[in-house]
Amino acid sequence: MKTLKSILTATFAVLALSSAAFALPPGKGGPEITTKAQFAELKGGDKVTLVCKMCDSHTVVDIKDTASAMKLCEEGSKIHCPTCKKDYKVTWGNPKSGGPTTTMTIVDENGKPCMAYIKAS
Numbered sequence: 001m002k003t004l005k006s007i008l009t010a011t012f013a014v015l016a017l018s019s020a021a022f023a024l025p026p027g028k029g030g031p032e033i034t035t036k037a038q039f040a041e042l043k044g045g046d047k048v049t050l051v052c053k054m055c056d057s058h059t060v061v062d063i064k065d066t067a068s069a070m071k072l073c074e075e076g077s078k079i080h081c082p083t084c085k086k087d088y089k090v091t092w093g094n095p096k097s098g099g100p101t102t103t104m105t106i107v108d109e110n111g112k113p114c115m116a117y118i119k120a121s
């Protein structure tokens with residue numbers, strides 16, 4: 001009986017571990033980076049995750065320095081998604097009013113938000 005009990009305990013421990021692993025999808029990290037101030041806080045050695053909401057792919061981007069981080073969010077920058085095989089565009093314009101906004105959006109050719117940068121932890 002004693003042996004059976006320890007086998008059961010071990011089985012439960014394994015089950016608990018594997019469910020914990022499933023609860024953490026890869027690439028899901030911190031909050032989305034959408035403002036100039038957030039990009040300006042990035043420095044060399046930081047990592048951000050580029051998430052494509054169209055194909056659910058995650059690409060880790062190494063930040064070389066603050067200047068290269070600012071380049072990521074430049075108005076009109078093209079971001080290529082190798083999975084969608086499409087280029088998406090960085091925009092600071094409000095798709096509804098057409099006016100400028102304080103948050104960056106990455107949109108597809110129809111102006112639909114499709115990608116986001118997330119601070120990698």
Ligand SMILES: [Zn+2]
Binds near residue numbers: 052054056057
């Ligand atoms: Zn994609």
